[in-house]
Amino acid sequence: MTESAQVSVDERIKQESFLAKLMKRPELGAIAGAILVCIFFLITADPAMFTLSGVMNFMTPAAQLGILAIGAALLMIGGEFDLSIGSMVAFSGLFFGVCVVTWQLPLVLSIPMTFAFAAAVGAINGNIVIRSGLPSFIVTLAFLFILRGLSLVGLKMATGGSTQLRGVRDQVENDWLAPVFSGEAFGGLFAWLAELGVVETFKNGAPKVPGIPVEILWFIAITLAATYVLLRTPAGNWIFASGGDKVAASNSGVPVNRVKISLFMLTACCAALVAIITVMDAGSTDARRGFQKEFEAIIAAVIGGCLLTGGYGSAIGAFFGSIIFGMVVIGLTYTDFDQDWFQVFLGAMLLIAVLFNNAIRKRVTGER
Amino acid sequence: MEPILKGRNLVKRYGRVTALDHCDFDLMPGEILAVIGDNGAGKSTLIKAVSGAVAPDEGEIWLEGRKVDFHSPIDAREAGIETVYQTLAMSPALSITDNMFMGREIRRKGPLGSVFRMLDRPAMEKFARDKLNELGLMTIQNINQAVETLSGGQRQGVAVARAAAFGSKVIILDEPTAALGVKESRRVLDLIQDVKSRGIPIILISHNMPHVFEVADRIHVHRLGKRLCVIDPKDYTMSDAVAFMTGAKEPPEQDRAA
């Protein structure tokens, strides 16, 4: 870059230190929080928590929440909320279950159909919000109940009265697509590592950790993809702009409505992915699936630095927010604390995160 | 001569307020047209109507003799009309560069751009830096600074630079010097002349009479939601213009808008 060297230097602008730049990143709070929570459990918890199998143990719920939280974070950056994602997990789980069990479709059809179905519901959500001009908070609150209720009614219709639809496992067991959405990946690698003695084994020689649960890989892949889109593509700029100032964005050429509706569809698809993974894992689907996940996902996104007003936040932040969540839920079982402290912990984390992020924002914009 | 941008019978109501009341509008090729009027006269509404930011309730608009129907500022922009709104239209958390290219980002060449849709940030930054330097906005060093950290005048400078850089048929500036210092205002006036010499006509809304009389070829006087008259700055004084605009004086018959 020769031309940047030629630009005359203004003495009023001093080079920002690396630390000062770091302080302005939205994900800083979540990373710091994750380190603190880590230290807390290193001190208080049984050392088993930080063995390989312990880590997989807390990363699995973290990943299931995280897939939702990344979607929620993108939507929040785009200036909207979706309170229906938890119910959406149950609803798309029902649809997936019906595809697989009732209609006996192979996964190669069931999975795309489930995503298309979820995207359509997301598009309905988005269109109502955009066309009515109502806050997405209210519209999606309505869908929180509508979708949960439909899941119950639908399950009873599909099963003839039960609120649980079984038999998914038998249907998908031998499907070639099943390993992408269920079980553990890299089984061979872990078996080999066990032979080498790197991974702990049971008495019979099988590795204690049979592989990496697929949801963790999905979680990481989605985080990376979301970060790339946010920071390196036009779509990312449009998301920030739509959430920052809708009128300004539309006046400067951003298709704001299209951006927002796409984000609603994406969030719903994240819920569908979690539904597919967890339904295949459990072998059945029920109406309580995803209960209150919408709040946990939003909490993870907020801990990750997303502003409730939109236009600011990061996917990496939501990634660490979700890991904090997983560590707290599972970590308490490794300690002597009563597990019911979990909710207190979560609420306190949320409050601290919001206060912290607020202070950071004030610094960035110069105390305004 | 046929106007490059023409509006007829434009009406825009906001509830009980009639912001545009059967208003006509003409911009001639290559000219600088100033639009003056009291606060609330409907100047901003007029230019929003011709730039697609609001949909007029009635009336028709022609660009280069062709009837147009803009549904959004994107449509107007694709037709070559570039606007600096009074509220500037910047996305606060994004950088100067990202704001300048909002909605028309440059992507990398090859599959990185076409498949992975990756932004070509170096190319965008170079362009943005050049344009700001042309405007003399040298106090902005860091092209990656978030717009929310800029001063009001610097923001206005960025918005004007963006419009001047991309406008191909018409450039509309709604009070572009309102927040600017003396030196920066001068730069914007120079830039306006510069754009004119490239053959692109400009609509300038301003409350600053010396500026208006310095650069304008014609002055559209707006009053109570409609065009009162169009005057030649060489034929009238600034106090005449202010008197027409406030209603203290009746405009002469030959300049009256039809």
Ligand SMILES: Nc1ncnc2c1ncn2[C@@H]1O[C@H](COP(=O)(O)OP(=O)(O)OP(=O)(O)O)[C@@H](O)[C@H]1O
């Ligand atoms: N979005 C809106 N909703 C309701 N009323 C509006 C809106 N925009 C403008 N108005 C009204 O329309 C009228 C004309 O407003 P406009 O912004 O066009 O005035 P202006 O001539 O640009 O004034 P100024 O010189 O103060 O910028 C005003 O009475 C204003 O209150």
Ligand SMILES: [Mg+2]
């Ligand atoms: Mg105005």
